[in-house]
Amino acid sequence: MAILLDHVNYIYNEDTPMAAHVLKDICLEIPDGQFVGVIGHTGSGKSTLMQHFNGLLRATSGHIYYNGEDIYKDDYDMKKLRSKVGLVFQYPEHQLFEIDVFSDVCFGPRNLGLDKRETELRAYDALRRVGLEDELFYQSPFDLSGGQKRRVAIAGVLAMKPDVLILDEPTAGLDPKGRDEILQQVKKLQTETGMTILLVSHSMEDVAEYVDRILVMNRGSVLFDDTPRNVFAHYRELEEVGLAAPQVTYILNELRNNGLDVDTSAITTKEAADEIMKLF
Amino acid sequence: MLRDITLGQFYPTESCIHRLDPRVKLGGTMLYIISLFCFKNAAGYLLAALFLALVVRLSKVPFRFMVKGMKSILFLLLITVGFNLFLTPGTPLVSLWKLQITREGIILAATMAVRLSLLIIGSSVMTLTTTPNHLTDGMEKMLRPLKIFRLPVHEVAMMMSIALRFIPILLEETDRIMKAQIARGADFESGNLFKRAKAMVPLLVPLFISAFRRANDLAMAMEARCYRGGEGRTKMKPLLYTRADYLAYGVLVFYMVFSITAGRNTFYVLPWK
Ligand SMILES: Nc1ncnc2c1ncn2[C@@H]1O[C@H](COP(=O)(O)OP(=O)(O)OP(=O)(O)O)[C@@H](O)[C@H]1O
Ligand SMILES: [Mg+2]
Numbered sequence: 415m416a417i418l419l420d421h422v423n424y425i426y427n428e429d430t431p432m433a434a435h436v437l438k439d440i441c442l443e444i445p446d447g448q449f450v451g452v453i454g455h456t457g458s459g460k461s462t463l464m465q466h467f468n469g470l471l472r473a474t475s476g477h478i479y480y481n482g483e484d485i486y487k488d489d490y491d492m493k494k495l496r497s498k499v500g501l502v503f504q505y506p507e508h509q510l511f512e513i514d515v516f517s518d519v520c521f522g523p524r525n526l527g528l529d530k531r532e533t534e535l536r537a538y539d540a541l542r543r544v545g546l547e548d549e550l551f552y553q554s555p556f557d558l559s560g561g562q563k564r565r566v567a568i569a570g571v572l573a574m575k576p577d578v579l580i581l582d583e584p585t586a587g588l589d590p591k592g593r594d595e596i597l598q599q600v601k602k603l604q605t606e607t608g609m610t611i612l613l614v615s616h617s618m619e620d621v622a623e624y625v626d627r628i629l630v631m632n633r634g635s636v637l638f639d640d641t642p643r644n645v646f647a648h649y650r651e652l653e654e655v656g657l658a659a660p661q662v663t664y665i666l667n668e669l670r671n672n673g674l675d676v677d678t679s680a681i682t683t684k685e686a687a688d689e690i691m692k693l694f
Numbered sequence: 695m696l697r698d699i700t701l702g703q704f705y706p707t708e709s710c711i712h713r714l715d716p717r718v719k720l721g722g723t724m725l726y727i728i729s730l731f732c733f734k735n736a737a738g739y740l741l742a743a744l745f746l747a748l749v750v751r752l753s754k755v756p757f758r759f760m761v762k763g764m765k766s767i768l769f770l771l772l773i774t775v776g777f778n779l780f781l782t783p784g785t786p787l788v789s790l791w792k793l794q795i796t797r798e799g800i801i802l803a804a805t806m807a808v809r810l811s812l813l814i815i816g817s818s819v820m821t822l823t824t825t826p827n828h829l830t831d832g833m834e835k836m837l838r839p840l841k842i843f844r845l846p847v848h849e850v851a852m853m854m855s856i857a858l859r860f861i862p863i864l865l866e867e868t869d870r871i872m873k874a875q876i877a878r879g880a881d882f883e884s885g886n887l888f889k890r891a892k893a894m895v896p897l898l899v900p901l902f903i904s905a906f907r908r909a910n911d912l913a914m915a916m917e918a919r920c921y922r923g924g925e926g927r928t929k930m931k932p933l934l935y936t937r938a939d940y941l942a943y944g945v946l947v948f949y950m951v952f953s954i955t956a957g958r959n960t961f962y963v964l965p966w967k
Contacts, residue, residue: 431706470873493879501877509874511899521896525879556903570878 417444417467417499417578417610422476424462436462438634440476444612446577449604451621451642452614454631455656460614461504463631464580467612468499497526500576504583504614506567510555515541515566518555522574533573540573541566545599561592568596572603578610579603585620593617597624618660622646622681630657643679662686705822711753712823715939716832722946723820729953730809730816738957739808745949746816755822760815771810778803826858835933848924856912864905871900 424437436459444450454460465471466478469485469492478485485495503509512518519537528536541551544565550558555566568584581600585593601624604611615621621628621642628645630638632655638645646652649659649667666678666686674693680686711719726742733739750760764771784798821829834851841847872882875896882893 465873468877470876493881496877497879503870503874503877506874508904509871509878509896509900511896521875521880522878525881574879 416446416481418442418479419466420477420479422466422473422478424459424466424471425474426462428474436634437466437473440636442629442636442639444578444610446610447604447608448627449601449611449625450613451625451628452612452631453616453618453621453628453657456616458631459634460631461582464501464582464612464614467578467580468496468501470501497574498576499578499580500571500574501580502568502571502582502584504586506570506584507555507560507563509567509570510563513554514552515546515555515558516551518566519569519573522570526574536573536575537569540569543572543599543603544569545595561588561596564588564592564596576609578612580612580614582614583616584613585615585617593620600624618646618658622660630655642681646681647679666690703821704825705755705759707754709752709754709823710938711749711819713938714823714942715933715935716824716828717836717933717935718939718942718946719820719824720829720832720836722942723817725946725950726816727813729950729957730812732954733957735957735959737959738953739805739812741949741953741956742812743808745953746812746819749819750815753819753823755819759822760818764811764814767810767814771807774810775803775807778806827855830855830858831929831933846924848927852924860905860908863908864901867904868897868901871897871904 419440419442422437422440423435426432426434426436440463452460452463462471466473469478472486480495480499483490485492510518512521516534516537519540520533523533523536546562546565546569550562555563558566564584568581571579579600584596584600588596597620600611600613603609613621613625625642628638628640628642629636630645630652637651637655638648646659646663649663652659660681662680662683662685663678666676666680666689669676669690670678676689676693680689726746729738730742733742750757779795779799779802780793782796782799782802784796786794786796787800788795824832830851833854834847837845837847837851876882880893880896882890882897885893
């Protein structure tokens with residue numbers, strides 16, 4: 415049971431002079447329960463790819479299989495797919511509309527046709543999971559801070575209890591503390607529920623610490639698809655496509671070039687610190 | 695989803711028509727439309743169609759983009775043709791129940807259809823080959839004499855160009871919000887009228903909020919750059935006529951004189967006149 419992409423291509427504005435071939439022959443397999451980080455330069459097609467997973471965009475050619483079923487089959491239930499594959503857009507706070515936070519989070523489960531009790535239970539649970547303080551539940555979502563709005567929007571998708579959660583740059587524009595909090599909550603969510611998570615991000619530090627696997631996108635193709643350790647070993651190639659490895663990779667490589675015997679594969683600050691301490 | 699609106703959408707490519715001064719295109723379109731209403735015989739329409747075909751050819755815009763604009767007025771066109779066809783008195787040809795089709799009706803309906811189609815395609819050529827900003831620039835310059843009547847020409851032009859600039863942005867925003875709500879299980883397509891209207895709330899509220907936020911940001915940014923209206927304001931790229939523009943005016947005058955003389959010549963006069 416997994417998501418399978420088979421030679422997926424996508425062209426925006428096909429048959430016009432503005433046509434843009436944004437996804438080029440993407441083949442992927444995402445097993446259940448994996449935490450996948452997606453990185454890539456601005457405009458590399460990350461958001462476009464993410465919108466294919468729940469059928470919001472239909473591939474120009476190629477197939478997508480969710481749990482073994484072709485989602486482009488005529489009688490495929492797209493609504494069900496969208497409840498199973500939750501997608502949190504870039505800047506999701508722009509989609510809030512209800513008079514208070516709690517009703518906004520109820521929107522998703524209510525659309526699934528659940529009864530009032532179940533809807534509210536799920537909304538409450540989702541809001542707790544994203545770590546929003548109880549006293550904010552009945553405030554207008556427009557009076558919250560940017561980070562709080564972001565949490566409400568994530569809760570809005572979580573409340574649908576998806577099996578796969580896709581987060582498109584959930585930490586863009588947040589301060590380091592807000593960023594860490596959100597990422598930790600996402601990680602916790604994954605370990606507790608065994609959800610499959612796809613996390614799009616610009617920050618290597620973000621993904622290095624939390625994910626099992628990294629997809630590097632470059633101009634619409636997958637450049638690397640491996641564990642963080644193996645991907646960051648290619649830090650020179652990453653630089654060529656406008657990305658970078660975590661800072662510790664650079665420090666360790668520099669130390670090694672200067673004759674110290676360190677293993678350069680550490681990717682988190684803690685691992686790097688341990689590695690350096692070994693020298694003494 | 696919402697991107698298929700062509701009437702008034704620029705088609706980016708390189709052509710001599712694209713490079714013309716917007717004033718030439720505005721004036722030309724106006725003259726062309728006037729000419730369409732002067733003709734009294736088929737020869738005039740034939741000339742007009744040939745002239746338009748030439749311009750379309752020169753503009754390098756694929757013909758199907760021109761016709762896309764037609765789709766939006768197809769309904770209007772059908773009604774016009776229908777009314778003219780059945781309600782024109784004259785020599786009856788066919789009788790259907792209480793309606794009758796007359797010889798005059800057929801001719802009038804055909805003229806109307808031709809005239810409307812040429813009119814729409816003619817103005818599509820202008821909007822397809824001129825960016826909205828260029829158009830408002832041209833309009834501002836052409837309307838400048840109205841300033842002596844204390845008309846705020848610059849301000850009106852500025853408002854127009856902002857509005858035009860925001861159409862694609864708001865469409866994109868609508869698309870984004872719509873997708874975000876669909877991802878949360880919203881359904882914009884099924885249900886009765888009341889249900890559908892209600893389904894628009896999750897779309898309209900964020901859209902309005904974002905429109906106001908953008909307007910606010912823009913006003914702030916304009917103020918930060920010391921914008922204070924048209925008084926004494928110069929342009930980075932002022933509109934200047936080139937040789938091609940004078941040539942185009944020449945061609946236009948030639949077309950007008952030629953087509954109107956031919957189009958009003960009694961020799962070819964339409965049968966009912
Ligand atoms: N709705 C659209 N219509 C036309 N082109 C689009 C549209 N959305 C995106 N594109 C183009 O597709 C390409 C990939 O866009 P996408 O949003 O997937 O990039 P991204 O990797 O998510 O970038 P970012 O990191 O900035 O979010 C870009 O070149 C963009 O200009
Ligand atoms: Mg993106």
